[in-house]
Amino acid sequence: MQGIFQEKYLIWLMAVLVGALMIAPSFYFHYFDPAYRGIEFFGSDAESDYLAQIREVYDGHWSSGNIYLADQKNALNLKQNLSPIIMALFGKLFGLSAVGVNMAAKFFLPALLTVLIYAFFANVFGRKDLAILMAVFIMLTQATWALLNPASWPVIFLDGKFPGTDSQFLSYARPINPQVSSFFFFGYLLCLWKFLFSSVSEKLKMFFGIAGAVILGLSFYTYPFAYSFLFALIGSLAVYFFFLRDWQSLKKIIYVSLGAVVIGSVYLISLFKVLSSVFYEQAAMIAGVIDTHQFIFSRVWWGTTAIFLLLYKGSKQAKVFILAFLAAAFLVTNQQLITGRTAPVPAHYHWYYIAPMAGAILLYLLFVYLEKITGAFKSKLFMIVLAATFLYSGFLFQKNSYAMQRNSIVALQRYADTVLWLENNIPEESVILSNEKLSNLIVDYTRHNVYNSGYAVNFFIGAERNKHLYFTDLFLNGITKSGAKDYFYNNRDFVGGRLFGQYYRYKNGCYGCFDDNILDSIILEYQNFADIGLVDQIRKYRVDYVAWDKYSDPSWNMDSFFDEKLYENNDIIVYKY
Numbered sequence: 001m002q003g004i005f006q007e008k009y010l011i012w013l014m015a016v017l018v019g020a021l022m023i024a025p026s027f028y029f030h031y032f033d034p035a036y037r038g039i040e041f042f043g044s045d046a047e048s049d050y051l052a053q054i055r056e057v058y059d060g061h062w063s064s065g066n067i068y069l070a071d072q073k074n075a076l077n078l079k080q081n082l083s084p085i086i087m088a089l090f091g092k093l094f095g096l097s098a099v100g101v102n103m104a105a106k107f108f109l110p111a112l113l114t115v116l117i118y119a120f121f122a123n124v125f126g127r128k129d130l131a132i133l134m135a136v137f138i139m140l141t142q143a144t145w146a147l148l149n150p151a152s153w154p155v156i157f158l159d160g161k162f163p164g165t166d167s168q169f170l171s172y173a174r175p176i177n178p179q180v181s182s183f184f185f186f187g188y189l190l191c192l193w194k195f196l197f198s199s200v201s202e203k204l205k206m207f208f209g210i211a212g213a214v215i216l217g218l219s220f221y222t223y224p225f226a227y228s229f230l231f232a233l234i235g236s237l238a239v240y241f242f243f244l245r246d247w248q249s250l251k252k253i254i255y256v257s258l259g260a261v262v263i264g265s266v267y268l269i270s271l272f273k274v275l276s277s278v279f280y281e282q283a284a285m286i287a288g289v290i291d292t293h294q295f296i297f298s299r300v301w302w303g304t305t306a307i308f309l310l311l312y313k314g315s316k317q318a319k320v321f322i323l324a325f326l327a328a329a330f331l332v333t334n335q336q337l338i339t340g341r342t343a344p345v346p347a348h349y350h351w352y353y354i355a356p357m358a359g360a361i362l363l364y365l366l367f368v369y370l371e372k373i374t375g376a377f378k379s380k381l382f383m384i385v386l387a388a389t390f391l392y393s394g395f396l397f398q399k400n401s402y403a404m405q406r407n408s409i410v411a412l413q414r415y416a417d418t419v420l421w422l423e424n425n426i427p428e429e430s431v432i433l434s435n436e437k438l439s440n441l442i443v444d445y446t447r448h449n450v451y452n453s454g455y456a457v458n459f460f461i462g463a464e465r466n467k468h469l470y471f472t473d474l475f476l477n478g479i480t481k482s483g484a485k486d487y488f489y490n491n492r493d494f495v496g497g498r499l500f501g502q503y504y505r506y507k508n509g510c511y512g513c514f515d516d517n518i519l520d521s522i523i524l525e526y527q528n529f530a531d532i533g534l535v536d537q538i539r540k541y542r543v544d545y546v547a548w549d550k551y552s553d554p555s556w557n558m559d560s561f562f563d564e565k566l567y568e569n570n571d572i573i574v575y576k577y
Contacts, residue, residue, distance in 0.1 A: 010132055011114070016111055018391075018394075020107065021170070025402040029409065038413070038417075040099055040102075040103065043168060043409070044174035048440045051175065051444045054091070054176075058091070058092070059447050064077065066460065068450055068455060070429065070542055076279070077459075080224070082222050083222050087102070105179055109179040115135075120189050125318055130367055134364060137360050140391070144390050144394075147393055161396065162393065162397045162399075177222075184219040184226055188219065191215060195209040195212055216256065217262065217264045218263060219260075220260075220264030220267040221267050228332055233328040235331070240320060240324060286501030286502065288342070288344055288345050289344050290503065291340055292336055292341075293337055296334050298329075307362060308323070312365060329354045333346060418569060418572045418574070421574070423445060423446040427544075428448070429447060431449045432546070435476075438572075452469045471526050475537070477556070484523050496510075496514060543577050547572060550571040551572075562575035
């Protein structure tokens with residue numbers, strides 16, 4: 001039995017348990033929930049959008065400008081495509097559909113990532129036992145961070161509920177980002193440590209240097225928050241080596257960075273084109289990029305940095321590396337102090353890198369301190385208890401999120417037959433006009449495009465096209481010319497989020513925090529739109545079929561516009577346009 005509790009076995013056990021937690025809700029719904037009819041449980045933020053990107057690769061579009069809109073396929077691509085390509089290739093290799101590889105990834109990628117993060121921490125701190133706990137903490141970070149609040153303990157441990165569950169699953173149940181991109185992030189951290197600070201042979205150091213350059217170079221094609229953070233880390237280390245006059249280490253960093261830039265050059269050229277595009281400012285607005293020099297204060301960062309400086313007594317190399325990481329965290333969070341422009345949704349740095357790593361670092365310091373007070377045995381015992389607590393809190397998080405989302409997922413099941421019919425009975429790459437829910441499922445499950453989707457604004461689209469999509473939705477849902485003013489003023493926040501994305505939220509504090517004259521201008525534009533009428537408006541862009549959900553959208557009344565019915569089932573009618 002003692003062999004089972006060795007670190008080399010425990011990490012794989014933890015990895016399997018973490019993977020099981022990530023896949024459990026989707027697996028349970030698919031195989032055990034009687035409500036399942038063919039539509040999977042997409043319970044993570046933007047999971048449908050990420051699945052659509054994987055599906056797009058399956059359909060032969062390896063780099064599309066907009067994966068939703070046929071007329072925007074050849075536009076510049078705002079997204080990094082390597083992650084969906086990787087998932088699609090693995091899916092095809094093992095004979096899985098896009099939906100199938102997404103399901104499989106929920107188990108295998110978090111499990112393998114747990115092992116990778118463990119390897120990183122074990123190398124940096126030299127403590128395999130603590131590295132296991134730190135890896136589990138990061139993988140379950142939304143749940144584990146909540147345990148720091150003692151007020152939540154009665155709710156968690158007595159009521160069996162999880163406070164603050166926000167209707168989505170744990171982060172690493174989410175495909176693409178962070179599931180795939182985190183392999184590049186933590187993989188590079190491990191390679192960089194091995195290359196600069198490990199005691200391995202020069203031959204192995206060279207291997208890790210080359211591997212690091214490749215991983216960093218490929219990270220350009222995965223996630224902007226990953227590569228920008230990693231370059232900030234490199235820059236922090238470079239400054240340290242410069243002041244130390246450690247020219248050899250400085251040269252190593254420069255060589256790795258140059259190699260990465262060469263590998264990422266295709267992306268960098270594409271990025272230059274994106275930044276020069278006439279549509280860039282619109283895309284930047286949607287993403288919440290604002291002009292400011294405002295300082296962003298992070299209690300997590302300041303607290304972790306102070307405690308680490310005060311309590312860490314380990315190796316100098318580890319201290320340098322962690323402080324460089326914390327310096328990088330400060331730089332990416334506050335780069336607007338220099339540039340005058342924020343990064344798009346800078347909270348991504350906090351969610352996926354800063355908060356998880358900070359928590360893991362604090363956890364390490366806690367146990368080192370406890371060992372001095374209580375001894376190794378009691379510390380080990382507490383470690384086991386805490387690992388079990390982490391897993392239990394992760395279970396509760398997933399369970400509560402499942403319960404909160406189930407009704408909405410069950411409601412989607414009535415679309416399953418329609419989606420299957422559309423896939424099998426109309427020409428490939430057709431354009432279908434439908435409501436938001438069905439549109440997203442069409443892109444996820446079929447080879448077709450849609451006339452409208454809220455996710456379409458995450459790609460290059462332009463302000464006029466965006467308004468057209470939104471106005472079409474409003475007109476179909478019965479917003480008349482005379483009722484436009486009341487609707488827009490009563491739904492100001494939603495209007496702001498739909499047309500301007502995160503911009504006014506970050507600039508002024510809320511989605512609807514913009515001048516009345518802007519809103520009045522939008523109202524006038526919509527009234528002019530309504531005057532023209534539906535049939536003439538939708539002719540502006542390609543549409544081949546219309547799918548009307550009579551149950552959800554009775555106001556659409558498509559029978560008055562179209563005669564040729566091709567399909568009718570579950571109160572859903574498909575018309576030939």
